[in-house]
Amino acid sequence: DTEVTQTPKHLVMGMTNKKSLKCEQHMGHRAMYWYKQKAKKPPELMFVYSYEKLSINESVPSRFSPECPNSSLLNLHLHALQPEDSALYLCASSHRDGKELLGHSPLHFGNGTRLTVT
Amino acid sequence: GENVEQHPSTLSVQEGDSAVIKCTYSDSASNYFPWYKQELGKRPQLIIDIRSNVGEKKDQRIAVTLNKTAKHFSLHITETQPEDSAVYFCAASKGRGSTLGRLYFGRGTQLTVWP
Numbered sequence: 001d002t003e004v005t006q007t008p009k010h011l012v013m014g015m016t017n018k019k020s021l022k023c024e025q026h027m028g029h030r031a032m033y034w035y036k037q038k039a040k041k042p043p044e045l046m047f048v049y050s051y052e053k054l055s056i057n058e059s060v061p062s063r064f065s066p067e068c069p070n071s072s073l074l075n076l077h078l079h080a081l082q083p084e085d086s087a088l089y090l091c092a093s094s095h096r097d098g099k100e101l102l103g104h105s106p107l108h109f110g111n112g113t114r115l116t117v118t
Numbered sequence: 119g120e121n122v123e124q125h126p127s128t129l130s131v132q133e134g135d136s137a138v139i140k141c142t143y144s145d146s147a148s149n150y151f152p153w154y155k156q157e158l159g160k161r162p163q164l165i166i167d168i169r170s171n172v173g174e175k176k177d178q179r180i181a182v183t184l185n186k187t188a189k190h191f192s193l194h195i196t197e198t199q200p201e202d203s204a205v206y207f208c209a210a211s212k213g214r215g216s217t218l219g220r221l222y223f224g225r226g227t228q229l230t231v232w233p
Contacts, residue, residue: 090161109163
């Protein structure tokens with residue numbers, strides 16, 4: 001069982017569609033991440049939220065729009081995607097304290113959403 | 119930024135043998151080095167990690183060693199089993215501060231353990 005839950009597991013969408021990916025965790029983690037992973041490649045960081053604020057955007061195209069409604073939820077809104085955006089989209093979370101006293105905390109990944117853009 | 123190199127890209131071993139995967143990093147400020155195992159169609163799972171104040175860490179059949187001077191770290195799996203077959207990713211991070219959990223991944227090693 002994973003502690004980070006992602007829905008849907010699979011998604012097929014056309015290039016004109018609008019869809020959203022959802023991620024939820026109840027571990028009290030205050031950092032949440034979106035990664036994109038192509039087959040046989042390492043995960044690529046897209047966005048990082050820390051305390052519900054967007055902290056890192058790795059120059060991701062605007063057709064990907066992240067949202068963090070509260071400390072447990074993370075969404076990724078998709079619009080006008082291209083076939084090359086087809087990939088596994090992974091959500092992750094990690095613990096974070098306000099004074100950064102803990103140093104780095106391990107990432108907990110969800111099972112991902114397998115996205116196919118037609 | 120950080121650059122993490124991982125070798126080999128593929129590794130085949132007989133069940134019961136040992137497997138070693140090596141990674142190098144470029145940024146001497148990196149201080150956290152996790153290893154992830156990803157089985158086919160599944161999520162990456164942390165199997166072991168090491169911080170820069172430690173030279174070696176062991177958890178049953180898995181061990182990681184770190185050489186800060188040479189900027190390299192290695193994953194050692196002993197008594198391999200077919201269920202160890204997966205892609206293994208090493209990663210490096212500076213940990214705290216403005217990096218906010220940014221992990222720099224190696225390109226991965228496909229480990230196959232033959233029965």
